[in-house]
Amino acid sequence: MEKTLKFFNITQEQKRALLKALGYEILEDGFLYDKKNGKPYICPNSDEKVSFDSATIVPGSLLVIKGDPLSVSKYLSEFEEKQVKK
Amino acid sequence: MSGDESPQKILKELVYSMSKGATAAVIDKILGKLSKLANRKKYGFSASHKMGNALAEISKRDAFKRLKECVGADHWAIDFCRVGLVVAESNRLGEKIDISSIKTEALSREGPKGVTVINMGSTGAIHSVIAYLSKLKLENLLTEDIAKKFDKMIENWDRITIFVKGDDSISSTKSKILKLIKNENEVFWIFGYGSARMIACKAIAELNNERKILENDYIWDPDHIKDGSGKDVVSFAFKLCY
Numbered sequence: 218m219e220k221t222l223k224f225f226n227i228t229q230e231q232k233r234a235l236l237k238a239l240g241y242e243i244l245e246d247g248f249l250y251d252k253k254n255g256k257p258y259i260c261p262n263s264d265e266k267v268s269f270d271s272a273t274i275v276p277g278s279l280l281v282i283k284g285d286p287l288s289v290s291k292y293l294s295e296f297e298e299k300q301v302k303k
Numbered sequence: 304m305s306g307d308e309s310p311q312k313i314l315k316e317l318v319y320s321m322s323k324g325a326t327a328a329v330i331d332k333i334l335g336k337l338s339k340l341a342n343r344k345k346y347g348f349s350a351s352h353k354m355g356n357a358l359a360e361i362s363k364r365d366a367f368k369r370l371k372e373c374v375g376a377d378h379w380a381i382d383f384c385r386v387g388l389v390v391a392e393s394n395r396l397g398e399k400i401d402i403s404s405i406k407t408e409a410l411s412r413e414g415p416k417g418v419t420v421i422n423m424g425s426t427g428a429i430h431s432v433i434a435y436l437s438k439l440k441l442e443n444l445l446t447e448d449i450a451k452k453f454d455k456m457i458e459n460w461d462r463i464t465i466f467v468k469g470d471d472s473i474s475s476t477k478s479k480i481l482k483l484i485k486n487e488n489e490v491f492w493i494f495g496y497g498s499a500r501m502i503a504c505k506a507i508a509e510l511n512n513e514r515k516i517l518e519n520d521y522i523w524d525p526d527h528i529k530d531g532s533g534k535d536v537v538s539f540a541f542k543l544c545y
Contacts, residue, residue, distance in 0.1 A: 221362065222346075225347070225348050227349060229350070232350065234321045235314065238330050238333075238334055273348065274347060275341075275347040276341045276342045277342070279334070279337065279338050279341060284349050284351050286405055286408070287386055287408050287409060290385040293362055297362065
């Protein structure tokens with residue numbers, strides 16, 4: 218059967234807690250930083266910095282990506298490709 | 304059937320545990336539970352969950368699947384078309400969508416051609432384009448050849464489309480169509496929105512009666528779609544057939 222992604226709403230409080238637990242810091246500029254090295258977190262999908270507002274968490278060790286529609290669409294393409302290979 | 308906790312319950316547990324200063328081991332255990340559930344059930348978490356679900360849903364639709372078969376799943380515009388199809392669907396349902404931020408993002412990623420694909424969605428034209436590409440596939444064209452034609456179509460979009468306006472005359476519309484016919488464009492589209500539908504239809508009917516379409520080796524396919532504001536739109540795909 219075809220497996221698709223299902224997105225759940227996440228409140229600001231839950232997102233803040235989840236990102237913190239995953240090792241990210243949200244600085245005053247609104248962007249995510251890696252707590253270990255202090256460097257800005259770069260979305261593996263779009264190669265861009267990720268703001269707290271746009272941060273979207275997807276399966277794959279709770280990977281954080283930029284959540285604008287085009288980035289999510291790109292993630293879905295990769296997700297579908299992996300599903301086909303399985 | 305499963306005894307899984309809901310993701311919302313796990314998230315609440317996480318928020319509570321962190322607010323109480325739980326140990327790293329406790330937090331890791333909760334994260335592990337959430338990660339396992341998300342991986343197994345393919346769950347994602349987003350403040351824009353509606354858009355995420357709309358994108359996932361559109362991926363299951365025939366139109367998107369056909370497009371992937373036609374131009375290949377690795378075509379650069381696939382991700383843009385998925386978004387374009389969501390925009391078209393939202394328009395059809397009369398749902399508001401922040402199209403300007405999508406266009407800004409599209410522009411920064413792929414330049415004007417990215418915006419063109421999103422515009423195909425917002426005008427509803429994307430369905431007509433996919434229908435045309437599907438016909439090419441039925442004619443046994445190779446994926447790479449269809450992909451090249453699609454690229455050319457995107458690049459020339461402004462030159463191969465006529466958006467008839469409500470105050471256009473039938474004769475000026477006919478002239479515009481004839482110009483595209485004389486240019487021997489492989490394919491071009493005419494769109495008529497709202498009150499312009501009748502003007503587009505009459506112009507094409509007259510050209511048809513005057514045999515200006517067939518004698519120039521064109522055939523045309525009509526379609527009915529909805530535009531960005533939910534207005535009825537007629538579209539005509541003209542195809543050179545020699």
